[in-house]
Amino acid sequence: MLAIVVVGVLTGVVGAVLTLVLHGAQHVVFGAGGTSFAEEVRLASPTRRLIGMTLAGVVIGLVWWQLRRRLRIVRVREAVGADATRMPLRSTAFDATTQIVAVGAGASLGREGAPRQLAAAVAETVAARLGFDALHRRVLLASAAGAGLAAVYNAPVAGILFTAEIVLVTMDYVAIATAALTCCIAVVVAWPVVGWDAVYQLGTHRTESGVWVWAIVAGPVCAVAGTWFNRLMEAARRGEPTRPAHLLPVRVTAAMALVGLVAMFLPGVTGNGKSVLEALVGRGGLSAGVLVALLIAKPLLTAACLRGGLVGGLITPSMATGGALGALVALALGHDDGGVTVMVCAMVGAAAMLATTQHAPIMAGAFMLEVSQAPPTLWGPVVVAVAGSWAAGRVMHRIMVVRTQ
CATH class of the missing domain: 1.10.3080.10 (Clc chloride channel)
Structure with missing residues (x-):
């Protein structure tokens, strides 16, 4: 004790x-x-x-x-x-x-x-x-x-x-x-x-039918996206120096400079991805063009940092990627940028992506609900999404095993 x-x-x-x-x-x-x-x-x-x-x-x-x-x-x-x-x-x-x-x-x-x-x-x-x-x-x-x-x-x-x-x-x-x-x-x-406040402030929210549609679809979609995210990170790590090398300072500087270069036009790529999720859950929202750019740039720059020899976590970068994907789906369903449904769809997408990348659906769902202090009315879509992600991941794993035999 x-x-x-x-x-x-x-x-x-x-x-x-x-x-x-x-x-x-x-x-x-x-x-x-x-x-x-x-x-x-x-x-x-x-x-x-x-x-x-x-x-x-x-x-x-x-x-x-x-x-x-x-x-x-x-x-x-x-x-x-x-x-x-x-x-x-x-x-x-x-x-x-x-x-x-x-x-x-x-x-x-x-x-x-x-x-x-x-x-x-x-x-x-x-x-x-x-x-x-x-x-x-x-x-x-x-x-x-x-x-x-x-x-x-x-x-x-x-x-x-x-x-x-x-x-x-x-x-x-x-x-x-x-x-x-x-x-x-x-x-x-x-x-x-x-502090003891929620990391991501959702503000007022409700669960509309579009959220449930996305929650059902998010599982398999984020299972595929999360699998590719993990493969990209694994490939980047294989390029990490296995022993001290005099080129490490050059590689780290190049990776940081690359992120800085993209950040000149797309500030949301910097840091752990919290800024992306903050914008999606009630601080003004992001346009469809910016969301597409972040969906592509965030994982690529995260991989570039790993390739350059930097070390850090992958929880929030994967959540930011899933959040951008969820917000794009909400916009495609006809909901306004910065609206309530966009926030909730982003949260659902972030949880489903995290469930896949960490291979931990229970932890992923709890983490997203906890950092947003979401009310019980929003628990259902998150549970459906992470459960779907886990199930789709199991199916994909079995298919890959069969193909390798």
Whole structure:
């Protein structure tokens, strides 16, 4: 119990500190004139977007090059895997900080990777100090990783499900109880910085017939789109340097500059994709042309960042892609840009896409409902969409297995 409380508190601190670092990086690169990341990017001149992100890429690339030359980086998946590789705290802290700075500077990656990784490293240190055996260490590290996600998004239920459904792949009640307590403590500790309001404010909303039509169709559509999204990211990662290379700073700078170049004309491609979802759920909406551009550019630039050697999460980039797809469907059904149905269709599309890309339908549905604090009237379409995505994914997997035999 002592270890759970300590790790929960420290993870909340990690989430709060990394959130402050994220905001600091975006203020330096884009300016501090807006009330949100999206507004700061829009208020920054196109030239500043390009130059600021390019210069940030130079610094980030040099830091990562030196870090990978001198220290070993261990990911959460390796630490909780069969080999149980230990996570060194110092190198993990440097790597996680660089990750969050890159996202704040506009890299097209999710911010959740850094707090998950650093929280797990903190848990590793606590487990070692208390002499935990392999099983209890694994549960504590996985719970800390889920709590890191929960802390930065104010989403304790999603953090619990992330631990159980993705990291540990278990329904063991002890592991779930450990994750639950760790996530709840971390979220509360991070509240003074992260806040307790919904990440995405839906405002007034209702469920129209068009939403149910899209919820039914979203499953198979997002299963296909999410599968291609994952394949694109896997192909990009295969190009990531397997060892420290002197070209890493050049590759990172080029990737950041590419995002900055596109951001001169399409600001929504910057960052983790939150700005896209914010625009779709009640801050003015986006035109069909912009949605099509984002639907194409966001995954391609995310892949370019991975190819360039940057590291980060994929949760919000995939959600932004699914949200843009859902909003396009709403417009095709005849609903006005920025209207209520566009918001809800975007939310449904984001949940269905996340269910496919993370192979975790329960966590995806809970995460979308939690970060938007959606009322029960909107639970049905989200449940239908993620269930359809899961079912379509199973069918696609079986077809692929049959074809390979």
